[in-house]
Amino acid sequence: MTALRPVTVITGASAGIGVALAREFSRHGHELALVARRRDRLEALADEIAATGQPRPLVIVADLMQAGAAGAIGDALRAAGAEPRYVVNNAGFGLVGIAATLDRAEQLQMIDLNMRALTELSLAFVDAMARQRGGLLNVGSIAGFLPGPGSAVYYASKAYVLSFTEALHGELRARGVKVTVLCPGPVPTEFAARAGVKGELAPGRLTQTAERVAAAGYRGLMRGKRLVVPGLANKIVLLAARVLPRRIVLRLVGSRQSKRRAAQAQAA
Numbered sequence: 040m041t042a043l044r045p046v047t048v049i050t051g052a053s054a055g056i057g058v059a060l061a062r063e064f065s066r067h068g069h070e071l072a073l074v075a076r077r078r079d080r081l082e083a084l085a086d087e088i089a090a091t092g093q094p095r096p097l098v099i100v101a102d103l104m105q106a107g108a109a110g111a112i113g114d115a116l117r118a119a120g121a122e123p124r125y126v127v128n129n130a131g132f133g134l135v136g137i138a139a140t141l142d143r144a145e146q147l148q149m150i151d152l153n154m155r156a157l158t159e160l161s162l163a164f165v166d167a168m169a170r171q172r173g174g175l176l177n178v179g180s181i182a183g184f185l186p187g188p189g190s191a192v193y194y195a196s197k198a199y200v201l202s203f204t205e206a207l208h209g210e211l212r213a214r215g216v217k218v219t220v221l222c223p224g225p226v227p228t229e230f231a232a233r234a235g236v237k238g239e240l241a242p243g244r245l246t247q248t249a250e251r252v253a254a255a256g257y258r259g260l261m262r263g264k265r266l267v268v269p270g271l272a273n274k275i276v277l278l279a280a281r282v283l284p285r286r287i288v289l290r291l292v293g294s295r296q297s298k299r300r301a302a303q304a305q306a307a
């Protein structure tokens with residue numbers, strides 16, 4: 040049997056942080072497999088990377104909200120003679136608004152993408168990652184440390200990503216697989232528009248570029264860190280979330296979200 044070529048699989052590589060992660064891994068010599076729904080974006084990024092002299096990434100068009108997506112990704116990799124050395128679960132989206140009034144089906148789709156697909160892809164390729172002495176990078180959020188009135192399902196989905204990935208970090212260490220959860224604060228991408236936010240996601244001093252976030256995630260994964268929170272201001276938020284009573288954190292997040300809703304309603 041011929042050995043399969045190691046690749047880094049990056050989900051959500053058609054926009055935002057995923058594009059920056061793809062460029063970062065490629066810059067460090069990884070061959071990539073790019074996953075998302077928008078083929079034209081993935082092909083353009085694959086061309087851009089090929090033009091730098093790196094191998095042209097594999098393009099895998101998949102809707103991760105559909106059951107069976109991980110199997111289809113595995114099949115596409117095997118057909119190309121490849122297997123994952125690193126898996127980067129970055130695809131995800133958020134919604135802002137009151138959970139009881141937001142579209143319920145859409146909130147359940149968020150759970151499918153942010154939690155179910157991430158879990159499936161984290162577990163589906165453990166043997167390959169162990170064989171290749173590779174690792175897993177899951178993109179959580181600073182929101183994962185906070186309860187999130189005004190974006191309840193999104194914050195809860197990222198709390199799941201944080202808890203699950205931190206637990207896997209310990210479980211997979213014995214198999215030589217590095218596992219890191221990357222928890223950025225706000226990053227200017229298509230995320231805010233998809234979430235239904237007009238204007239800034241949060242105060243500017245918390246904001247970091249996708250490139251900085253991707254570089255921090257890459258470095259942390261290669262160093263075998265369990266948790267990466269890019270930027271000093273976001274580390275302070277994390278510290279505050281750990282020391283303040285939960286009811287105060289709930290009040291602070293809720294009031295920030297309701298001020299944003301009021302400003303948005305006034306501007307509309």
Ligand SMILES: NC(=O)c1ccc[n+]([C@@H]2O[C@H](COP(=O)([O-])OP(=O)(O)OC[C@H]3O[C@@H](n4cnc5c(N)ncnc54)[C@H](OP(=O)(O)O)[C@@H]3O)[C@@H](O)[C@H]2O)c1
Nearest residue numbers: 051053054055056075076077103131180225226228229230
């Ligand atoms: N931006 C922020 O402020 C921020 C902060 C903290 C954490 N994060 C997290 O960072 C990750 C990336 O977000 P981003 O800011 O880069 O958002 P983005 O610019 O909206 O990009 C989201 C990516 O996910 C992909 N995606 C969405 N639905 C998908 C589906 N059903 N199947 C496959 N791919 C899908 C999109 O590709 P297609 O539409 O082509 O499928 C796109 O490539 C998310 O997990 C997000 O929660 C973002």
